[in-house]
Amino acid sequence: MHLSQLLLLASEFSEGFFTNYRQSWRWVMSTDPDKMFPKRKYQYAHNTLVKKSLIKTNDNLFKLTQKGQDEIYKLFPLLKWRKKSWDNVWRVVMYDFPETHKRQRNLLRRFLKKIGFAQWQLSVWISPHPAIPLLNKLLTKNNLHQFCSIHESKRVIGVSDKKFAQETWSLTKINQQYQQILDNFNPDKKHEYFEMLLKDPLLPKELLPLDYLWEKLMKKITSTPNNINACPPVVESFT
Incomplete structure (x- = not known):
């Protein structure tokens, strides 16, 4: 450094x-x-x-x-x-890349980790941080919007927010x-x-x-x- x-x-x-x-x-x-x-x-x-x-x-x-x-x-x-x-909002990112775009997919994954997202399901990542503006900059710069969708939600169905965070990020x-x-x-x-x-x-x-x-x-x-x-x-x- x-x-x-x-x-x-x-x-x-x-x-x-x-x-x-x-x-x-x-x-x-x-x-x-x-x-x-x-x-x-x-x-x-x-x-x-x-x-x-x-x-x-x-x-x-x-x-x-x-x-x-x-x-x-x-x-x-x-x-x-x-x-x-x-702010009690969950940010959810879903993506679907063809195998010919493996490099771009890996770029996105690394960046999602850097800005605090965790993998929730296959090709589905989630974060409580207000990181969407940063993510949009990366998607625009690398022409990745066509492979991704971004959503916001107040609730994660079936479990409390605190328990969900504890399990998803392995906080224990x-x-x-x-x-x-x-x-x-x-x-x-x-x-x-x-x-x-x-x-x-x-x-x-x-x-x-x-x-x-x-x-x-x-x-x-x-x-x-x-x-x-x-x-x-x-x-x-x-x-």
Whole structure:
């Protein structure tokens, strides 16, 4: 991951996880096991982001500007909805691709996963996130509308929304993995833990178990002394 992307992530998580500018700075520097990011590189990347109006320093903290938020949400779109309340709408995508369009089908599947959809049935994906505008951009850009249909629904028939989310996204299994990490926390594996957290579906709190441990584990990762590695995953661009 580029240093500039790490800085944007530090800015995204500065409120609620990092307590001050120095802590978020140390977190970024600690992501480099091979010392590829010397201080001058960090300063250059930081100054570049400031000049591009992507971040600013305020009250001793990294702060994302609106432009910076737009940039980080292109890389991690689910972060955009991390703190949002659910609007009680399910988004359903159905598709039917001929075998000659396997590449386009795989492109769509990867993008659906990236923006928080889960496979509900064969060729049917579902999400509580308001991701249809992002999806439409991809469909238009790649001329895929002819293979897809998009629907919205207030209810999933036959089961409560919370139970449906728990089963469809395997939330119990995910939460058990988080608990195992907390019980056996190894600072040297902080980069692996962070990578796992960024793969979380980040569902609205209304759909999560009451004891869901994402926030607790993120706080553990960001509060652990920063003489360790915490390298987030490489980000693939789809749009």
